[in-house]
Amino acid sequence: MVSEKHPRRITALLAVAVAAVALAFGLAACGGGGDSGINGGGETEEVKLEKKATGDITISNWPLYIDKQTVPDFEKETGLSVKYIEDVNANEEFFAKMDPLLKQGESGGRSLFVVTDWMANKMHELGYLQNFDKSALPNFEKNLVANLKEPSYDPKREFSAPWQSGMTGIIVRKDLAPDVKSICDLFDPKYKGKVEMLNELRDTVPLVMKCLGIDPEGASEGDWMKAIDKIKEATESGQIRRFTGNDYGADLTSGNAVAVIGWSGDAVQLQADNPNIEWRMPTEGCILWSDNMVIPVGAPNPTAAEEWINYVYEPKNEAQIEAYVNYVSPVENVKPILLKEEPEVAKNQLIFPSKSFTKNCTIQPSPTGEEEQNLNRAFNAVVNG
């Protein structure tokens, strides 16, 4: 009996193992073949609202992009329960993670996430985003700052709502590089090996174009290439030490770098720790960009997501976020509130820039399609020389 029983049990176990492997294969095959579920660009679906937002939502945002109090306050006011995760570290990385899901019409449980202009545009073109139902967004309609109302990629603000805006310019160590005032100054041999630039095509290259006297707006592929060549030369000569993400902060603090291309909000925070660090508006002007809240396809509870957008577009709520975040507020009427509560924040040109301060700045340009691929290859060949 026994000698007969065991082989049978083993065969059964083997069968289970084989079945498991086969199943896994099958699942993997499903994952690979998916171009179902979404509609290509053009006919974006609109969010379907329920009467009242209830339940819970998951929001994905960048790290250090909100104060500690806003989420609990929102929960208290609306009765919703929010899972707020900080899992967006870079647009491309986030896209690589989300693409397989969004392709299937799923958002991985996220009701809303935040990406930069060009990525919002790209996701929209791929049919990965839903249009807002504006009837639930009265605050957004009323309080969005005028200069962000009609961006070229979303002229009616149908699918993107700015979370924060910012400027890309120069951050220097006042004590070690007092006379760096323009992008062109970054190429001064005096600072050889002490200059760093962002490893972001759309930040670094347009700024260098400005130094070359080229207007990044409507620049041709050849114009971009000229700037990339200049960066390449400076890399090969050892002028540029390395290309960074926001880890330039550590290099500025230690003095490994004395002048870098960096982001305005970072500078405010770095300066608080080290008064020798200072953001400077390049004489050539800066690059302006926004990170935007978007509602992806397959988002659970989009009604609650719109409730959230409407909530942060209430000036008093935005003021609370702004006092912590230090980037540029996309919401009107926040400054008067902060003038009373946090006058130093309200008077900071990096947080509430005046028109004259940003007069030479350019909205972040974004090449697409084959041009984008060529420029990406050329730029990253320099970054990974």
Add this chain to the structure above:
Amino acid sequence: MRRRVVPYFLLGPGAAWLLLFFVVPLYYLAELSLNGGVFGSYEFDWHWANYSDALSLYDTQFIRSFVYAGLATLFALLLAYPLAYTIAFKAGRWRNLFLFAVVAPFFTTYLIRTLAWETILSDQSPVVSVLDTLGLAPEGHVLATGGAVIAGLTYNFLPFMVLPIYASLERIDVRLIEAGKDLYASASQTFFRVTLPLSAPGVVAGTLLTFIPASGDYVNAQFLGSASNQMIGNVIQSLYLKQSDYPAAAALSFVLMAAILILVLIYIRFAGSESLMGEEAV
């Protein structure tokens, strides 16, 4: 019946694991590497140009990776052999403590240890000013140079070199070494004709365990290197996560895998010859 089934049964879980997490992803990687088109609309169309592009665009980084990994392996070997030898034969009751010291860095993550090097070698640090006075920092800084990347690789993979060498040294029958002395061999003759050949398997294992991961490493080059010291791992990372050029990244990964495989086969062909495996000494 039972005897015939049991080995397969024992192989089952391992085989299923490899199939699921190695063969299947490899298949998709291969398919991806032959996709054409641009970001957002990649399509499978036997796009072999990805491979020729990968080789022609990134040959510098390939060569650099193997040079860096090779040098790091060499330095690790030069550091590890005497260390392993001391622990195996001379450490006495301190042996376990020394072994613990070799493994201890693993209690901190690899990333943190590399970041610590960034601090140790930062431009204003005392280490760098000493090196500078000795004329060892011609560019005025040590960070953001090839030397820093090689040093980081050597440091990070050193335990992988020490442990296999130690294991093979420790297994050596001491009577063989005594026999060498009895037969009037000098200390160095005994070492080169008895000890070294007998520890060769450990050396081969150690060099492979160091060289293979070091060639694909990107952390050291990212934090300790400049734009001109980036390795092939950095290129793949950047292609995949920064440029979203998945087909090119996949093709490059395949080329890297093939290149390492060929180098390792050549190495084993030579290192695996009988004299080095200790046949002569036995």
